[in-house]
């Protein structure tokens with residue numbers, strides 16, 4: 001094989017670029033391979049909320065550590081990633097929604113995350129005056145926030161390159177090569193690359209590279225519509241969500257509203273520019289939700305619409321592990337619509353697993369075996385429908 005690297009990272013989303021950065025700054029020779037452009041899938045399609053609220057307890061230690069990391073990320077990467085810690089509001093539109101929202105507040109508080117229930121529209125509008133007066137209350141988690149996903153991935157990529165990593169786009173991995181039960185390289189659309197370890201962070205396409213190795217990762221894929229407006233005057237700092245978890249939105253630092261709608265099952269094998277677009281019904285529905293919550297958005301012109309795919313596990317928790325079957329293979333996938341926030345910590349964990357084989361982060365709940373056992377946990381309905 002002509003080319004070689006100690007570690008090959010597959011996937012140029014936030015998980016892969018963060019892993020490449022963490023590995024390179026530890027002095028590891030690392031090559032990242034991305035089939036399209038950096039952030040061309042979930043890490044670009046995302047709403048890019050950075051939140052602890054509404055998380056499964058197993059994810060909270062990672063989310064809390066990530067929120068701490070986000071505060072210093074611009075300095076760490078020497079680039080503006082437009083991170084803003086302005087809170088998250090999960091809206092109860094009516095009395096039926098209130099118990100659901102209050103339960104999320106109680107669960108978060110019990111886990112040590114400070115959040116409160118704002119009772120009534122006036123209390124909510126004191127925090128976010130742009131919201132409608134026609135609502136029952138909201139969860140408010142002040143330590144949640146949001147960031148610019150494209151700037152973040154670009155910043156990780158640039159920092160990784162500065163630390164000596166090689167990042168190549170437009171090159172797809174077609175197979176992970178093994179000898180016995182050990183990783184020896186990857187085959188790509190441009191030939192083979194020898195390596196000792198592979199970090200596989202290929203989002204919805206992760207199972208395609210695991211299947212030939214006899215490793216089953218049960219992901220289902222859902223499609224989410226997204227709408228972005230032209231810039232509007234500053235009116236909303238918080239990330240918005242609703243009790244059902246379907247709609248979410250925020251105002252970017254640019255002033256544009258970034259809105260995501262309800263998900264639907266995705267039954268295609270591959271996505272392309274055409275089949276991933278949302279339908280007019282999905283776009284209308286997303287805009288209706290947004291204007292219902294923030295009436296001023298009615299005046300906004302639409303700048304862009306797109307669709308995004310989410311890699312969903314049965315229990316809406318990710319798989320992050322060094323695979324027991326193949327020595328040198330590390331997998332991070334199945335973030336189920338909330339892996340952007342975790343990115344900085346995911347990168348650190350992947351670098352830990354690729355170098356020492358272990359990590360101080362509590363990742364036991366994210367082993368893949370849990371999904372293959374007869375006791376696969378029940379899907380957590382709110383977490384599964386939730387993105388943002």
Ligand SMILES: Cc1cc2nc3c(=O)[nH]c(=O)nc-3n(C[C@H](O)[C@H](O)[C@H](O)COP(=O)(O)OP(=O)(O)OC[C@H]3O[C@@H](n4cnc5c(N)ncnc54)[C@H](O)[C@@H]3O)c2cc1C
Nearest residue numbers: 011013014015035043046049173203308338339340341388
């Ligand atoms: C609409 C939407 C809203 C969301 N909102 C939020 C949110 O508010 N907060 C939050 O925390 N999370 C959110 N998420 C989820 C979050 O964006 C993802 O969990 C996260 O971006 C996953 O990053 P990743 O790097 O693991 O995967 P991806 O970003 O999908 O990256 C995987 C990369 O691998 C590449 N690839 C695939 N196969 C190959 C191959 N064979 N060879 C080379 N490259 C390959 C792909 O091209 C892709 O770029 C949202 C997701 C969507 C779609």
